Amino acid sequence: MVDFYKEWYDKLIAHSNEKGLLVEKISDLLKGKTHESCLEIGLGTSAYFSERLGGFFDDYLIVEKNEFNEPLKTNVKIVQDDFEEHIFNEQFDVIIASHVVYYFKDLPQTIKKIISLLKDGGRAYFVVNGKESDYGPIKDAFASFIGKPYTFTYDVLKANLKEHRTKEYTTQASLSFQSHEDLYETLRLSFDLYPNEYEEQKDKVINWLKANIRGEKFFIDQKIIEVIK
Numbered sequence: 749m750v751d752f753y754k755e756w757y758d759k760l761i762a763h764s765n766e767k768g769l770l771v772e773k774i775s776d777l778l779k780g781k782t783h784e785s786c787l788e789i790g791l792g793t794s795a796y797f798s799e800r801l802g803g804f805f806d807d808y809l810i811v812e813k814n815e816f817n818e819p820l821k822t823n824v825k826i827v828q829d830d831f832e833e834h835i836f837n838e839q840f841d842v843i844i845a846s847h848v849v850y851y852f853k854d855l856p857q858t859i860k861k862i863i864s865l866l867k868d869g870g871r872a873y874f875v876v877n878g879k880e881s882d883y884g885p886i887k888d889a890f891a892s893f894i895g896k897p898y899t900f901t902y903d904v905l906k907a908n909l910k911e912h913r914t915k916e917y918t919t920q921a922s923l924s925f926q927s928h929e930d931l932y933e934t935l936r937l938s939f940d941l942y943p944n945e946y947e948e949q950k951d952k953v954i955n956w957l958k959a960n961i962r963g964e965k966f967f968i969d970q971k972i973i974e975v976i977k
């Protein structure tokens with residue numbers, strides 16, 4: 749299981765436009781459809797999604813493993829629990845699982861659980877990083893540095909959704925950075941499966957960034973996979 753490191757997440761978010769792009773795209777996909785309820789799995793360190801998407805729903809429930817005590821919109825409730833263990837007595841029109849599937853202990857089983865929690869005609873939005881742009885190549889380079897094959901969560905997710913009706917959308921997020929050393933720090937969250945190896949390979953990673961990231965931005969193609977039940 750991968751631990752969630754809040755400081756690394758905050759560092760990435762502070763240098764990225766990814767959340768704004770996701771909200772924009774998911775809002776477009778929600779517009780013009782009726783929905784009463786939404787479930788968000790894993791909110792990160794702020795109520796960013798529910799503040800901006802909560803207005804589409806009568807009821808919005810967040811299930812988050814870690815403690816969260818910030819104020820929420822009136823139609824938003826939060827339960828502190830592990831989604832994989834949590835027992836639900838209801839189904840939802842929409843489920844949002846953004847950048848959370850990397851953390852599930854049993855991904856195939858948890859994907860089944862998410863689909864089972866959708867009402868007929870409901871939609872789930874899974875968000876993961878795609879393999880294009882700069883993200884795929886650095887992951888492959890890092891895998892070669894540590895001599896371990898890397899499986900993209902994107903591929904695992906797609907394989908587990910192949911029996912379902914899906915549509916895929918891409919939003920290209922960019923990370924800004926002052927120096928390649930700074931970019932190395934910003935990218936730490938993406939290597940949280942290998943925190944020690946990432947530290948050990950620091951020089952190689954920075955040299956790779958210097959050789960391959962020549963412009964002012966590092967690009968990540970975020971994949972929004974919409975499952976229609």
Ligand SMILES: C[S@@+](CC[C@H](N)C(=O)[O-])C[C@H]1O[C@@H](n2cnc3c(N)ncnc32)[C@H](O)[C@@H]1O
Binds near residue numbers: 811848
């Ligand atoms: C990388 S953050 C993503 C936050 C936000 N959804 C986003 O797109 O930026 C992952 C979040 O999921 C939470 N999380 C991880 N595993 C979880 C689980 N099994 N049940 C509930 N929350 C979980 C973590 O605590 C963290 O808040």
